[in-house]
Amino acid sequence: MSEKISPFHIALLVYMIELDVTFFSLPRLIAENIGTNGWIGLIGLSLIAGLNIVLIQLVYRFAKGRTVYEIMERAIPKWIMYPVYVLLAVFWVMLGSFVAKKFVLIFQIISFQTAPSMFLYSLIAVMALYLLTKGIYNISKAVTIFFFFLIPVAFLAVYFIPEWEPIRFTTFLFREAAEGHSFRNWLEVYTIFTGYELVLLLFPYADRSKKIFKGVYIGHFLLTSMYLLLTAVCFGFYSLGQLQSLMYPVIDLLSYIELPFINRIENLILTLFLFANLVSLTMFLWAALTALKRLFPKPKKNALEIGLVVLSALIAIYPKITRDSEALLRAALYAETGLAFAVPILLLLLLAWQNRPKGGRSA
Amino acid sequence: MRKGISLLIAIVLLTGCRDEKVIDRLGFISTIAYDLAGSEQGNNMLHISISIPKAQPFNERVLLSTYAKTSKEARFTFSRQNNRQIVNGQLRSVLFGKTLAEQGLWSRIDTLVRDPGIDSEVSVVVVSGDANALLKSKYPQYSESRYIDELIQTETKSRDIPNTNLHSFTRDYFDDGIDPTAPLLKKGDMGLEIDGIALFHEDRYVARIAPEDALLFSFLTGNFHTGDITVSSSGGDGIDTGDIMMGSLSSKRSITIRHLDALRDGNHLDVTIKLKIRGSLMEYIGPLKLQQSADQIKLESDLNKYVEKKTEAFIRRMQAVKADPIGIGLYARSSMRYKQWKAADWHDRFPHVKVHVKADVKIKDIGKLQQS
Numbered sequence: 001m002s003e004k005i006s007p008f009h010i011a012l013l014v015y016m017i018e019l020d021v022t023f024f025s026l027p028r029l030i031a032e033n034i035g036t037n038g039w040i041g042l043i044g045l046s047l048i049a050g051l052n053i054v055l056i057q058l059v060y061r062f063a064k065g066r067t068v069y070e071i072m073e074r075a076i077p078k079w080i081m082y083p084v085y086v087l088l089a090v091f092w093v094m095l096g097s098f099v100a101k102k103f104v105l106i107f108q109i110i111s112f113q114t115a116p117s118m119f120l121y122s123l124i125a126v127m128a129l130y131l132l133t134k135g136i137y138n139i140s141k142a143v144t145i146f147f148f149f150l151i152p153v154a155f156l157a158v159y160f161i162p163e164w165e166p167i168r169f170t171t172f173l174f175r176e177a178a179e180g181h182s183f184r185n186w187l188e189v190y191t192i193f194t195g196y197e198l199v200l201l202l203f204p205y206a207d208r209s210k211k212i213f214k215g216v217y218i219g220h221f222l223l224t225s226m227y228l229l230l231t232a233v234c235f236g237f238y239s240l241g242q243l244q245s246l247m248y249p250v251i252d253l254l255s256y257i258e259l260p261f262i263n264r265i266e267n268l269i270l271t272l273f274l275f276a277n278l279v280s281l282t283m284f285l286w287a288a289l290t291a292l293k294r295l296f297p298k299p300k301k302n303a304l305e306i307g308l309v310v311l312s313a314l315i316a317i318y319p320k321i322t323r324d325s326e327a328l329l330r331a332a333l334y335a336e337t338g339l340a341f342a343v344p345i346l347l348l349l350l351l352a353w354q355n356r357p358k359g360g361r362s363a
Numbered sequence: 364m365r366k367g368i369s370l371l372i373a374i375v376l377l378t379g380c381r382d383e384k385v386i387d388r389l390g391f392i393s394t395i396a397y398d399l400a401g402s403e404q405g406n407n408m409l410h411i412s413i414s415i416p417k418a419q420p421f422n423e424r425v426l427l428s429t430y431a432k433t434s435k436e437a438r439f440t441f442s443r444q445n446n447r448q449i450v451n452g453q454l455r456s457v458l459f460g461k462t463l464a465e466q467g468l469w470s471r472i473d474t475l476v477r478d479p480g481i482d483s484e485v486s487v488v489v490v491s492g493d494a495n496a497l498l499k500s501k502y503p504q505y506s507e508s509r510y511i512d513e514l515i516q517t518e519t520k521s522r523d524i525p526n527t528n529l530h531s532f533t534r535d536y537f538d539d540g541i542d543p544t545a546p547l548l549k550k551g552d553m554g555l556e557i558d559g560i561a562l563f564h565e566d567r568y569v570a571r572i573a574p575e576d577a578l579l580f581s582f583l584t585g586n587f588h589t590g591d592i593t594v595s596s597s598g599g600d601g602i603d604t605g606d607i608m609m610g611s612l613s614s615k616r617s618i619t620i621r622h623l624d625a626l627r628d629g630n631h632l633d634v635t636i637k638l639k640i641r642g643s644l645m646e647y648i649g650p651l652k653l654q655q656s657a658d659q660i661k662l663e664s665d666l667n668k669y670v671e672k673k674t675e676a677f678i679r680r681m682q683a684v685k686a687d688p689i690g691i692g693l694y695a696r697s698s699m700r701y702k703q704w705k706a707a708d709w710h711d712r713f714p715h716v717k718v719h720v721k722a723d724v725k726i727k728d729i730g731k732l733q734q735s
């Protein structure tokens with residue numbers, strides 16, 4: 001644990017954890033749940049995620065170097081915490097597995113249609129295992145490379161300029177949402193941001209001498225800009241009804257690109273997004289690993305890592321068709337969003353109590 | 364460690380052996396034609412043909428034809444007949460017969476958009492007559508396998524006909540302020556011919572713009588930068604332009620919406636379409652002396668009248684069939700409040716809208732010749 005993660009790597013890490021398979025349906029999610037000019041809603045939701053990060057930052061400031069687990073164990077007896085850790089670990093493995101499995105199922109719409117999906121999944125799982133055994137510092141370095149694989153995809157937006165008409169945005173605000181507006185519908189869009197909360201677990205690995213939260217904000221800002229770019233391209237390129245009718249507008253968008261020397265480039269680019277999903281899977285497995293390490297402080301070499309990857313593969317067998325996988329992933333993302341808000345608030349309460357002035361009167 | 368790495372490389376590379384597609388064993392469909400089958404085949408049957416180009420001998424193709432209820436059902440029949448696995452990945456154009464188009468195309472296009480193998484840039488074409496017959500005919504002067512596709516591509520580039528593909532058709536079909544258009548194709552004496560532009564009401568073909576008017580029509584649908592126009596009008600309606608051919612045309616369109624009532628409820632709309640057209644004069648046979656600026660201005664004003672008269676006539680025809688390919692509805696929508704827009708279907712409002720065209724034609728130059 002000699003090397004620490006710099007704010008730069010944290011920024012890319014946050015970007016890549018947040019970017020996952022939900023990206024493919026993002027424009028439809030916005031068109032369906034927010035409606036016309038949904039990009040404004042997206043900015044609002046991103047700000048809410050920003051507030052969530054502020055909460056996490058407060059935890060970091062008051063924790064004064066302690067890890068999240070240490071804070072909790074000081075206040076809550078270990079026999080309560082241990083089952084919670086197991087639950088958390090299983091939950092994170094599930095979340096990671098659902099993300100990766102959904103990616104495999106979407107990938108199979110385009111290529112390897114008849115290959116067993118678990119075979120493709122195990123390939124991703126093996127890669128995740130390799131990353132996992134190398135530790136978080138090396139994961140963050142690998143993520144940097146993956147990030148630079150993916151970022152050029154943004155420049156493809158230029159291709160759509162001739163077909164892009166601002167008049168299709170309409171002058172209506174948040175109209176035509178498929179089911180009207182509800183907390184649940186907006187929450188569904190909000191889940192595209194999940195992932196930043198893993199920063200809570202990064203405290204002990206971050207370089208304390210630097211402003212790591214600058215990195216978190218930059219990563220989140222970068223991702224929001226990327227999502228905004230995508231949404232803006234889609235809302236000017238598709239009509240709203242069309243956007244609501246398309247399952248994965250991003251794949252359609254990519255299939256529209258025809259370069260003089262190559263067409264159907266969605267086949268190539270979809271493969272690049274493997275890395276974004278690999279990072280999400282790896283990081284959720286890593287989160288589970290940190291929880292399990294509280295129970296088994298001195299595990300056999302790689303035993304926990306292998307166990308987690310095997311568990312993830314077992315869980316991934318369950319969603320076999322996209323409809324199930326979609327529903328499971330959505331449920332898991334809702335729960336994760338809940339955790340993202342609840343845990344920092346709980347921690348702040350604990351910290352306020354633990355850091356209360358000594359000798360002060362308790363209420 | 365080394366073992367681990369070689370294992371990883373092996374698994375990753377060997378994955379490629381699954382779902383292999385050997386190019387020599389595939390039949391790439393390049394064109395599909397759909398028609399309504401005649402009454403002897405049953406009312407809801409389609410007549411479907413596909414064309415698969417062959418690599419050897421060059422320019423040859425395989426043509427398969429069947430009757431089926433859906434296009435996927437037809438594909439099963441084709442697969443049984445063909446010695447190769449039939450795939451959609453290189454589909455370039457779909458042709459719909461006129462009678463089928465009049466009944467509505469969405470249910471046919473739906474399956475094409477749904478198929479992940481099919482690119483959204485596949486051209487959508489309506490055939491004046493029988494699409495299957497057009498696909499089956501031989502055109503000895505042209506490379507058979509790619510003729511239709513190449514013709515559509517060239518014509519779209521010169522901006523005579525709209526560039527309609529699966530994406531743009533779906534987009535305009537789903538938008539409540541605009542209707543799709545598609546190129547019309549017919550069999551001519553020497554080969555295929557563009558037969559104008561098909562106008563749709565939602566997904567139903569309702570009217571045709573003649574090929575000689577296609578360019579004037581495309582002034583209305585958007586901006587463009589290339590194109591030629593010939594105008595020939597002598598004396599009728601007080602417009603005497605003589606015979607003119609203008610080249611290197613560029614045109615800019617702008618649409619302004621005015622509400623004639625204070626309620627702005629969208630029932631009293633006044634629409635002005637401004638067309639800014641610039642071009643070089645390539646040919647002129649007529650009474651004016653074009654070296655004189657005054658005569659050029661006179662000619663420009665005659666051209667303005669000509670463009671305005673023609674395009675306004677198109678718009679009246681569109682209003683009569685409740686088809687809005689220009690997208691006036693998009694602009695009307697932007698000028699209204701949501702509730703007012705939703706109060707009535709645009710197709711019912713559109714016929715009552717007052718539309719004026721204001722053309723601004725300028726002759727950029729008259730070429731190399733001074734005196735005529």
